[in-house]
Amino acid sequence: MPNIIVLVKQVPDTNAKIVVTGDRVDLSSVKMVMSPYDEFAVETALQHREAAGGEVTAVTVGGAGAEKILKDAKAIGVDHIVRIDADDEMDSNALQTLIAKAVGELGGEVVYCGKSAADTGAGSTGPGVAERMGWASVSNIIGAGFDGGLSVTMPSGGGNAKVSVPLPAVISCDKGGFKVRKPNVKGIMQAKRASVEVHSIEAPASTVSIVSHALPPAKPAGKSYEGGAAAAEVAKLLRDEANIL
């Protein structure tokens, strides 16, 4: 029965307005939530447990404030919740090394995560952790089956490929066909009482550091037209002004 780990990250609500104060993003008044793709990872991890048995442990990296999303994961049905204590900004090398150590300590055999976090959009953690563990990885899956070993569906070339994945492995999840379950009252009560296991793990020093944040440059005002007949003029501009067609 597999020891299943799901990585979750706290990010600003995707509908939040992002403010830059000085040269840094200011998240002090932004509502924080579980990164949307991580919800698909939690769902897939729970489906894996339902098919194969075992237990699911949700793991996050961050300060005490990040525990809310662990409680959210617990309310949906994970068995254990773990926070790797960290406050500082880390580059991908430091973060992945930290997570790989945690997965090792927890004895994980399969790791699920979102295809990318809604803040960085990078999608580096899944494949990076897998490489550090010497495991297989598949990214951006849109479906998973658990009969006779793990097989996943993912976009490939001009279509989708069904791929069998040997365990241990790290799997990053896209939205695809996953329907995310909602917590019930019993789950929410259990989550309230659940205690978060806190681990301290040494991470290597970061060699990539943030220089600045800025808002994207404002676009100069475009040309606007009234009425559908203007579409002919716009088509002409696309050819003659934008040189696209």
Place this chain on the structure above:
Amino acid sequence: MTQTIVIAEMSNNTVHASTAELVSAAIALGGEPTLVVPCTEAAQADGAANMGAANILAAKSAAFSHYDASGWAAALDAVAPQGTVITGASPQSKDLAARLAARRGVSVIQDAIAIQGNNITSPVYSGKAMQTVSATGPVVVSVRSNVFAAAQGGASEASVVDTDGNVATSVQEFMARASERLDVAEANIIISGGRGMGSPDNFSHLEAIADTIGAAVGASRAAVDTWEAIPHSMQVGQTGKTVNPNLYIAVGISGAIQHLAGMRSSKYIVAINKDADAPIFQHADYGIVATWEEALPVLHESLKGMMG
């Protein structure tokens, strides 16, 4: 001069034209670029000629016959020189970038859209902010397409080197996409519909224009969530695909933050919406306040005239 390694962006066993943009990015980082082409036959590296690289290395291995992250990272690591590595920023290439960086024990910086000296800028929070980082020592950097001009000249002959990597996964079955239509993630022109299209059947009007100008058809989350006939694979936005085509035509899309996050970096944006106050107009180069029923036939006829 430090070595900079560019991993060629491959498409159907040929070197994709965007590879020459990656070489430009490598030059911007101050390196003398070596272009490494993952291939199963050395001839597949022919397309890498005159893309501005100082050297071309055809890395030949059966491991490159289908994409497997660990196999590709191992096979490329074995033959690519040490130094900063540049890859494309397609989902597959970002995956490879992360895996290769981890294999070399360095960090990865994804989705670069600007490089100045050691400073590398990428969009964060789905493009709602830009983040600039600086790196000491080698890193792996994935670079978005349509940002850097294509490099030219340089080496035209590839030296061939055999390599290998353990492929962990195996493809059981391949399901071709039902339609022949381009994927939004690969298209240079995208025409997308929102809930303002009224019904999924009306997407046929978008498809007709797409066929005329060689575009992909996309959709907003509202459209995907409302109509089962519009699949998630068409969704552009924060929980769908992030795109930066040359031209993005938004029809009946109001321009929620969710959607803007996925398409605001498009080079040109055309918006057609009957609501003059729709937020999409603030981001449009050309905005037309009209119903799609009025505007699309005129647009289609004009485009047909130009393309014919």
